Amino acid sequence: MSAEVKSHLIELLTRGLAKVAPQQPGSLISLERPKQAQHGDFSCPAAMQLARALKRNPRELALELVAALPPSEWLERAEVAGNGFINLRVRPAAKQHIVKTIFADGDRYGRSESAGGRPVIVEFVSANPTGPLHVGHGRNAALGDAIGALLESQGWRVTREFYYNDAGAQIRNLGLSVQARIREKLGVPAEFPADGYRGDYVLEIAEKYLEAGNADGEDLEAVTRFAVVELRREQDLDLQAFGVRFDSYFLESSLYADERVEKAVQALLDSGKAFEQDGALWLKTTEYGDDKDRVMRKSDGTYTYFVPDVAYHLAKWERGFTRAINIQGSDHHSTVTRVRAGLQAASSKGGRGIPQGYPEYVLYKMLTVMKGGEEMKISKRAGSYVTLRELIDEVGRDAVRFFLLSRKADAEFVFDIDLAKSQSEENPVYYVQYAHARIRSVLEQRKALFGGPDPDLAAADLVPLTGGRELALLQRLGEYPEVLENAVAELAPHQVVFYLRELAGQFHSYYNAERILVSEAPLRSARLALCLAVRQVLRNGLSLLGVSQPEKM
RNA sequence: GCGCCCGUAGCUCAGGGGAUAGAGUGAUGGCCUCCGAAGCCAUAGGUCGCGCGUUCGAUUCGCGCCGGGCGCGCCA
Numbered sequence A: 001m002s003a004e005v006k007s008h009l010i011e012l013l014t015r016g017l018a019k020v021a022p023q024q025p026g027s028l029i030s031l032e033r034p035k036q037a038q039h040g041d042f043s044c045p046a047a048m049q050l051a052r053a054l055k056r057n058p059r060e061l062a063l064e065l066v067a068a069l070p071p072s073e074w075l076e077r078a079e080v081a082g083n084g085f086i087n088l089r090v091r092p093a094a095k096q097h098i099v100k101t102i103f104a105d106g107d108r109y110g111r112s113e114s115a116g117g118r119p120v121i122v123e124f125v126s127a128n129p130t131g132p133l134h135v136g137h138g139r140n141a142a143l144g145d146a147i148g149a150l151l152e153s154q155g156w157r158v159t160r161e162f163y164y165n166d167a168g169a170q171i172r173n174l175g176l177s178v179q180a181r182i183r184e185k186l187g188v189p190a191e192f193p194a195d196g197y198r199g200d201y202v203l204e205i206a207e208k209y210l211e212a213g214n215a216d217g218e219d220l221e222a223v224t225r226f227a228v229v230e231l232r233r234e235q236d237l238d239l240q241a242f243g244v245r246f247d248s249y250f251l252e253s254s255l256y257a258d259e260r261v262e263k264a265v266q267a268l269l270d271s272g273k274a275f276e277q278d279g280a281l282w283l284k285t286t287e288y289g290d291d292k293d294r295v296m297r298k299s300d301g302t303y304t305y306f307v308p309d310v311a312y313h314l315a316k317w318e319r320g321f322t323r324a325i326n327i328q329g330s331d332h333h334s335t336v337t338r339v340r341a342g343l344q345a346a347s348s349k350g351g352r353g354i355p356q357g358y359p360e361y362v363l364y365k366m367l368t369v370m371k372g373g374e375e376m377k378i379s380k381r382a383g384s385y386v387t388l389r390e391l392i393d394e395v396g397r398d399a400v401r402f403f404l405l406s407r408k409a410d411a412e413f414v415f416d417i418d419l420a421k422s423q424s425e426e427n428p429v430y431y432v433q434y435a436h437a438r439i440r441s442v443l444e445q446r447k448a449l450f451g452g453p454d455p456d457l458a459a460a461d462l463v464p465l466t467g468g469r470e471l472a473l474l475q476r477l478g479e480y481p482e483v484l485e486n487a488v489a490e491l492a493p494h495q496v497v498f499y500l501r502e503l504a505g506q507f508h509s510y511y512n513a514e515r516i517l518v519s520e521a522p523l524r525s526a527r528l529a530l531c532l533a534v535r536q537v538l539r540n541g542l543s544l545l546g547v548s549q550p551e552k553m
Numbered sequence B: 001g002c003g004c005c006c007g008u009a010g011c012u013c014a015g016g017g018g019a020u021a022g023a024g025u026g027a028u029g030g031c032c033u034c035c036g037a038a039g040c041c042a043u044a045g046g047u048c049g050c051g052c053g054u055u056c057g058a059u060u061c062g063c064g065c066c067g068g069g070c071g072c073g074c075c076a
Helices: A003-020 A046-054 A058-067 A092-108 A135-153 A169-185 A200-211 A220-241 A252-257 A260-270 A306-318 A334-346 A388-395 A397-404 A417-422 A428-450 A468-489 A494-513 A521-545
Strands: A042-044 A075-080 A086-090 A119-123 A157-164 A248-251 A274-277 A280-283 A294-297 A324-329 A360-364 A367-371 A374-376 A413-416
Touching: A003 A042, A003 A058, A003 A086, A003 A092, A003 A468, A046 A058, A058 A075, A058 A086, A092 A468, A092 A521, A119 A135, A135 A157, A135 A324, A135 A360, A135 A367, A135 A388, A135 A397, A135 A468, A135 A521, A169 A200, A169 A220, A200 A220, A220 A388, A248 A252, A252 A260, A252 A306, A260 A294, A260 A306, A260 A334, A280 A334, A294 A306, A306 A324, A306 A334, A367 A417, A388 A397, A397 A428, A413 A417, A428 A494, A428 A521, A468 A494, A468 A521, A494 A521
Parallel strands: A119 A157, A119 A324, A157 A248, A324 A360, A367 A413
Antiparallel strands: A042 A086, A075 A086, A274 A280, A280 A294, A367 A374
């Protein structure tokens, strides 16, 4: 059912209320979707909400309101339930209309221009080039990519950015780890760094380095550079396999090269919120809601990661992104207050006007990965983790994406590798894709059974669609734009996943209960048109999630 | 100890002031001479962690407990 129907009903109720209770402002009317079909298509709790202010019995008030409703060709009937709810039932024609809308809008059905092309930067993955991507990065990538697509669907101009932390101690650590492996390989006495990276991939890089014609690993800078290039290439391949694409890559090292770090420090000094203590330079982040002040420049003269972080986000703002969204593991949630505090301080002079809530964060919980009935601790340094690539190879890209998006971000969840592999056939993604493939198959069958050219289903008369399952499907189709709008407002792609599962489920039920290709041509065409509308919405939704829409399975 | 997040069916999870709390999976029993059985239908399974408040109404909001995760570096 389309949004027009809903606003039409609100209009009716508002006018009715104006007659019954002229002293009440009419803006209070809200409509809900009853869980029970017997309660109609919409219900309105206005009488209960207003009863107290009007000192009236809610049920009587509801009865009067219903009696005062203006006539309408969409509204079938309005009745008062025992407790004062007004239940509204709509005529089939009001629901059938949605099929025409879907045919007309096609791939654009559900999209809107409400953001008006405003820019937003979505930063995600941002894995350090110190190891392959693991399943946690997979959750990040799936979320970031889907959130980007969702924002685009509502008219945002989205830039997807990957931030490379290529200037810190961890990179040095990587270089030392590889160097140690090279030395071991060559039989040179070597001391492995205490907090070095122990994964097998470090050894592989060491071997490649030697195969590339290097006699030894004594040039640490060259070793490090080689390792970073290798790992970045691997990560790019992983992301490619996952179907994730970025518009830009931002290097931390460029913040130093462009003197943005120095400028950020200067801005923080100018704010008057900086102070020296114990040989270090601090910022009074506690004045911006942090629980303790933070060091900016260590006593050894180097900066903490906090400073380039602030510089990076200042750069985002200066690049024109008045909205910024970061996808991060909740284990980094302490940086939220800190980065915002730094931005507020740095922009306090000079009137940049960065909002307090800038940037926004979508924090997701780490996965508990189970394999062989045991929890796999994800640890880069210990080298024990499941790579994203391994998962994609064994479970499939669509299934991994759909599964990783099927929980809200801030919920912990258990990813059982064995289950995902062994039951990949039963993964919910196939349930949705199957509905899509089934519809194509019905269209093929039409040709086989009835022949002739494809009928113009866009022009089909929909009046025959009056069955309970058909009306329910029509209603569900009409909810899609609201679902998108909501998912974007809450940055919650899982809502789209649940919607698609429900839509597919209703379709499967319908398909089993009713024959689509009946002999009466008008009914057949109406049903085929409904199927096509379902297919269109499945396509639109799946493509937003980055999941393919196969014609055959 | 302090801060953030989470406790909903055996398991994995939706819902988030509104009527009888849902789905998937697992269990049990049915449905292919008929458009794709990767599907459908039915049955079973719950003190929505506990308590006290706010409200016409609380699983949902507030406070306090209990249990779990994460964070609390001059690491990132």
